[in-house]
Each structure stands twice: as C-alpha cells, then as structure tokens.
Amino acid sequence: xxxxxxxxxxxxxxxxxxxxxxxxxxxxxxxxxxxxxxxxxxxxxxxxxxxxxxxxxxxxxxxxxxxxxxxxxxxxxxxxxxxxxxxxxxxxxxxxxxxxxxxxxxxxxxxxxxxxxxxxxxxxxxxxx
Amino acid sequence: xxxxxxxxxxxxxxxxxxxxxxxxxxxxxxxxxxxxxxxxxxxxxxxxxxxxxxxxxxxxxxxxxxxxxxxxxxxxxxxxxxxxxxxxxxxxxxxxxxxxxxxxxxxxxxxxxxxxxxxxxxxxxxxxxxxxxxxxxxxxxxxxxxxxxxxxxxxxxxxxxxxxxxxxxxxxxxxxxxxxxxxxxxxxxxxxxxxxxxxxxxxxxxxxxxxxxxxxxxxxxxxxxxxxxxxxxxx
Numbered sequence: 001x002x003x004x005x006x007x008x009x010x011x012x013x014x015x016x017x018x019x020x021x022x023x024x025x026x027x028x029x030x031x032x033x034x035x036x037x038x039x040x041x042x043x044x045x046x047x048x049x050x051x052x053x054x055x056x057x058x059x060x061x062x063x064x065x066x067x068x069x070x071x072x073x074x075x076x077x078x079x080x081x082x083x084x085x086x087x088x089x090x091x092x093x094x095x096x097x098x099x100x101x102x103x104x105x106x107x108x109x110x111x112x113x114x115x116x117x118x119x120x121x122x123x124x125x126x127x128x129x
Numbered sequence: 130x131x132x133x134x135x136x137x138x139x140x141x142x143x144x145x146x147x148x149x150x151x152x153x154x155x156x157x158x159x160x161x162x163x164x165x166x167x168x169x170x171x172x173x174x175x176x177x178x179x180x181x182x183x184x185x186x187x188x189x190x191x192x193x194x195x196x197x198x199x200x201x202x203x204x205x206x207x208x209x210x211x212x213x214x215x216x217x218x219x220x221x222x223x224x225x226x227x228x229x230x231x232x233x234x235x236x237x238x239x240x241x242x243x244x245x246x247x248x249x250x251x252x253x254x255x256x257x258x259x260x261x262x263x264x265x266x267x268x269x270x271x272x273x274x275x276x277x278x279x280x281x282x283x284x285x286x287x288x289x290x291x292x293x294x295x296x297x298x299x300x301x302x303x304x305x306x307x308x309x310x311x312x313x314x315x316x317x318x319x320x321x322x323x324x325x326x327x328x329x330x331x332x333x334x335x336x337x338x339x340x341x342x343x344x345x346x347x348x349x350x351x352x353x354x355x356x357x358x359x360x361x362x363x364x
C-alpha cells in the first residue's frame with residue numbers, strides 16, 4: 001500500500017474493505033480513547049486516584065501521556081478526514097445515506113491521494129477513447 | 130437513555146462548556162446548566178474522597194525551593210506590619226466551643242508535623258516542598274469544632290483573599306496550618322506568618338497570609354471560586 005502511494009508500484013493492491021494502515025488506525029483509536037480518559041482521571045485526582053497516576057509513571061508523566069494521546073487523536077482524525085476527500089470521496093454516500101458503490105472504490109479507480117478521483121470510464125471519456 | 134437523548138444531552142453540555150469557557154454567554158439558562166454540572170461533579174469528587182488517601186511526592190522529585198512559584202492578589206507582597214496592625218494572631222472562630230486567637234508561639238506548642246508533598250496548581254504544574262506546621266484537625270480539637278460545621282473558611286490579609294472548604298478535606302491528616310517551608314520559617318512570598326497547605330486541594334484553595342479560620346454551617350465561596358473556578362478543587 002505504501003509502495004503504491006509512493007509511486008513504486010503501479011496498481012492499487014487489492015485490500016478488501018480496509019487496508020493495513022486503516023486497520024492499524026481503527027484498532028488504535030479505541031485504545032487511544034481509553035488512555036485519554038484514564039490519564040485524564042489520573043491528572044484530575046493525583047491523590048485520591050494516586051494508584052492510577054502511578055500506573056502512568058506519576059503526575060508529570062501522566063500529563064505527558066495525556067497530551068501525546070490528544071495530539072495522536074487530533075492528527076489521526078485530520079488525516080482520516082483528509083483521506084476521505086483526497087482518495088475516496090464516494091464514501092460520503094455510505095456515511096450519509098448508506099450504500100457503497102464498489103465500482104467507484106479506490107481500487108476500482110486505482111486512486112492515490114488526489115490521483116484518479118474520477119472513475120475509469122469517465123477518464124476514458126475525457127481522453128476521447 | 131436512547132441515542133437521540135444522549136446526543137441532545139451531549140450537545141447541550143458541550144455547548145455549555147464551550148460558552149462557559151469563552152465567557153460569551155451569561156444567560157441564566159447556560160449558567161444554571163454549568164452550576165448543575167459543577168454540583169454533579171462535586172458529588173463525584175466527594176465520593177472519591179478518602180481520609181486515608183495520602184500524597185507522597187515521588188522519591189526522585191526535587192524540592193522546588195526558591196523556584197517554588199508564589200502568587201498573591203495584592204499589588205506587592207503582603208507583609209504583616211506589627212507596628213501598624215499589632216501582633217499577628219490566627220483567629221479560629223465560628224461553630225466552635227472556644228473561639229481562640231493563636232499567636233505564632235501558641236501554634237508552635239501544638240503537635241508539629243512535617244510532610245514532603247506535592248503542590249498541584251490548577252494551571253497544570255506541580256512542585257514539591259517540605260511543609261511544617263499543625264494539622265487543622267488538631268486545631269479543630271483544641272477549639273472544639275461543633276459537628277454542625279460542614280465548612281471551613283480560610284481568610285487572609287492579602288486584600289481579602291479567602292477560600293472555603295468542605296469539612297472532610299479540612300480534617301484530612303495532610304491539611305496543615307503551615308508555619309515552616311523546607312526547614313525554614315515560612316517566607317513572605319509563600320504566605321508568612323502562616324498559611325494553609327494540603328496536597329489534596331488545588332493551589333488556589335490553599336489560602337496564604339492567614340488571619341482567620343471560620344467553621345461555618347454553609348460554604349462561603351472564595352476569591353477564585355466566586356470568579357468561576359471550581360469551588361471544590363480537590364485532587
């Protein structure tokens with residue numbers, strides 16, 4: 001997948017619904033969310049919930065974990081939304097009204113970010129084939 | 130709670146938090162919502178509170194010493210001038226059997242405690258110091274605080290600065306009336322001649338430059354609490 005995005009390989013690898021980067025991200029999100037909440041509690045009550053603060057390495061470290069997790073969540077969210085418009089704007093239909101057209105998937109269009117946003121038949125029509 | 134209710138309640142509280150944070154909206158409705166949230170939050174904080182939960186600064190943590198930040202609301206460092214105001218005393222009154230004015234020597238005669246603990250500021254920083262003084266619970270025993278006293282107000286000569294506490298936090302064994310810091314007499318920057326210090330409350334709850342401790346049946350707000358800071362402010 002990374003090779004394809006970096007123009008090393010030419011064809012979009014067949015992925016199924018989500019590719020490896022997406023799977024890793026969506027696997028990480030609930031974990032990050034949990035860490036965000038737990039570190040938040042740890043710096044909210046460093047004495048009454050002192051055991052929890054100690055789990056994260058004390059008050060100062062708990063604060064760092066809290067900020068790092070927040071940054072990770074923000075960055076992942078922005079990349080996620082960016083990729084919707086850059087690679088797979090057709091998925092907006094499945095977000096709003098449901099249903100996804102497989103013939104417009106990034107694989108079907110061989111799409112990289114900002115490349116091949118239009119489906120293949122449209123491109124052919126535009127090139128006058 | 131179904132999804133629709135959850136979303137609308139969530140939306141309302143987010144909006145309220147946002148408006149509150151920006152200070153844009155002063156509508157009584159938004160204020161009521163924020164007050165309700167603080168009330169519920171205090172309920173959770175009180176249920177988390179245990180007298181046995183102690184703070185101990187991490188063993189590797191450095192004593193802040195002269196780098197320990199100091200705040201006061203007067204324009205210059207508040208100093209008790211004996212020539213103008215007479216000898217300093219700490220008045221303990223309100224719902225007590227024997228209202229008493231303690232001199233510094235009186236305080237020194239009470240059981241002395243020393244503790245190396247954190248100071249948690251609402252801004253996010255923390256600093257370690259060794260505080261020495263008398264447990265407020267010992268003072269309460271000496272003056273005979275009555276069971277109706279649910280709150281304690283700590284008042285100062287720093288331009289009227291004060292903050293009131295719930296009685297449970299005030300009677301916590303790590304809540305001290307401090308007269309020494311890092312083995313020296315308390316300095317002017319840190320609340321001389323006496324201040325409250327406890328790691329179980331955020332910094333702004335720990336009144337410096339003490340003049341009076343009042344045991345009260347009702348809470349009495351506080352300098353920052355009246356300006357929108359959370360009243361409970363416990364750690």
